[in-house]
Amino acid sequence: MANDLGRQPDGSAEARLPATLLLRAAERQRAAATSTLLGVALVAYAHWGGPGQAFVPWFVLVRLAALAWSHAITRRIQQLHAGGEPFMHLEWQFILAMGAGGAAWGLIGWMVPDLNLADWAARDLFSAIIMVFISCMVLITLSHHGRALLAYMCAQWSVACLYMVLAPGPLAKALLIFVGIAGLVAVLLLYGRLLQRQTRQGVLAELRNDDLTARLQQANRQLEQALEQAVAAANHDPLTGLLNRRALATQVDYLAAARRRHGGACSVLLLDIDHFKRINDSHGHAAGDEVLRALAATLACTLREVDIIARWGGEEFLVVMPDCDIATALVRAEDVRAGVARLKVAALPADYRLGVSIGAADWPLDAGFDAVVSRADTALYSAKEAGRNRVEQARP
Numbered sequence: 001m002a003n004d005l006g007r008q009p010d011g012s013a014e015a016r017l018p019a020t021l022l023l024r025a026a027e028r029q030r031a032a033a034t035s036t037l038l039g040v041a042l043v044a045y046a047h048w049g050g051p052g053q054a055f056v057p058w059f060v061l062v063r064l065a066a067l068a069w070s071h072a073i074t075r076r077i078q079q080l081h082a083g084g085e086p087f088m089h090l091e092w093q094f095i096l097a098m099g100a101g102g103a104a105w106g107l108i109g110w111m112v113p114d115l116n117l118a119d120w121a122a123r124d125l126f127s128a129i130i131m132v133f134i135s136c137m138v139l140i141t142l143s144h145h146g147r148a149l150l151a152y153m154c155a156q157w158s159v160a161c162l163y164m165v166l167a168p169g170p171l172a173k174a175l176l177i178f179v180g181i182a183g184l185v186a187v188l189l190l191y192g193r194l195l196q197r198q199t200r201q202g203v204l205a206e207l208r209n210d211d212l213t214a215r216l217q218q219a220n221r222q223l224e225q226a227l228e229q230a231v232a233a234a235n236h237d238p239l240t241g242l243l244n245r246r247a248l249a250t251q252v253d254y255l256a257a258a259r260r261r262h263g264g265a266c267s268v269l270l271l272d273i274d275h276f277k278r279i280n281d282s283h284g285h286a287a288g289d290e291v292l293r294a295l296a297a298t299l300a301c302t303l304r305e306v307d308i309i310a311r312w313g314g315e316e317f318l319v320v321m322p323d324c325d326i327a328t329a330l331v332r333a334e335d336v337r338a339g340v341a342r343l344k345v346a347a348l349p350a351d352y353r354l355g356v357s358i359g360a361a362d363w364p365l366d367a368g369f370d371a372v373v374s375r376a377d378t379a380l381y382s383a384k385e386a387g388r389n390r391v392e393q394a395r396p
């Protein structure tokens with residue numbers, strides 16, 4: 001419920017308050033419709049056969065018409081709210097419908113034609129009590145909307161008193177009743193004002209609370225995003241997007257622990273772009289960067305998802321291949337080498353052929369990671385020595 005109210009167009013709690021109060025008042029009015037029907041039936045039944053019987057059908061008709069009108073407006077308000085559309089233009093119709101409802105209840109007074117209190121029948125007393133009871137109920141159901149409450153009270157008691165003033169009989173007595181009722185209405189309105197002020201403050205606090213919660217949730221989301229970005233930045237090489245050495249070390253630790261438990265083959269590739277310094281020197285640092293990114297992309301699309309690919313240093317890359325024996329690793333390394341040889345880098349001349357030297361080593365279960373990397377490094381050195389752009393297998 002509270003979150004729905006956030007759909008009001010203007011952001012601040014104060015700006016959303018009038019619409020929220022109208023909506024709450026409309027919701028309560030709709031909920032009270034059943035009791036209205038029951039009240040009308042009881043009053044009509046009580047007066048049927050009494051001196052005001054002729055007026056009963058009019059009372060029922062007018063009261064039901066007012067009920068239908070207020071029902072249509074409250075329903076429309078709720079529909080517009082549910083659709084996220086503004087509904088404040090219906091406020092005056094709501095106030096008038098409430099006034100009409102009050103006036104219709106006031107017609108009870110016209111069914112109590114005998115103003116002689118000594119002769120009051122049980123039904124007259126019942127109706128008088130019903131009218132006071134309804135006023136008290138309306139204090140609660142319309143406590144969100146002061147003007148609608150005022151319209152209701154004034155309409156109900158004015159219509160009820162009108163007959164008494166107009167009725168034949170001593171004016172002084174009618175005025176006495178009128179003053180008595182006016183006093184009662186004044187007390188009810190005073191109490192209603194108090195209730196409305198409290199309700200208003202309560203709803204405003206609720207809206208401010210919603211705002212605060214929404215702001216906190218937003219701040220939380222921003223913090224989460226910032227944390228994700230910070231973690232990503234701490235684990236990845238900003239140029240290529242590959243894992244950095246720190247993140248690689250963490251993943252290798254997990255892998256080593258899993259292999260100690262479940263076993264399985266594993267291989268390591270160490271790659272170094274050939275004559276990279278020359279690319280930088282002849283075509284600029286930006287061209288070198290583009291080559292690094294292109295190599296990273298080639299690695300990512302040639303190797304498997306489970307392979308751990310990291311930027312090891314300047315122009316060196318390291319790949320750890322779980323569940324992969326050295327024979328398969330050599331085939332994959334050759335795929336990478338061939339892929340790099342086919343690469344076209346926009347920053348380099350069209351006929352420029354990139355080369356990459358690769359040292360491949362198996363990782364026995366009883367060997368440490370540093371030792372494997374060292375063997376792959378030696379194999380890489382051999383590949384460079386043997387003329388570059390080739391794959392060399394490390395000695396056991």
Ligand SMILES: Nc1nc2c(ncn2[C@@H]2O[C@H](COP(=O)(O)OP(=O)(O)OP(=O)(O)O)[C@@H](O)[C@H]2O)c(=O)[nH]1
Pocket residue numbers: 239272273274275276277278280284285286287288289292313314315384388
């Ligand atoms: N553009 C660019 N260059 C880098 C980056 N990191 C390191 N380098 C350069 O990479 C070059 C590495 O050169 P060398 O280690 O001499 O190796 P090489 O020229 O590739 O020669 P061989 O490995 O023997 O084929 C150096 O010039 C570094 O400045 C980077 O992030 N971007």
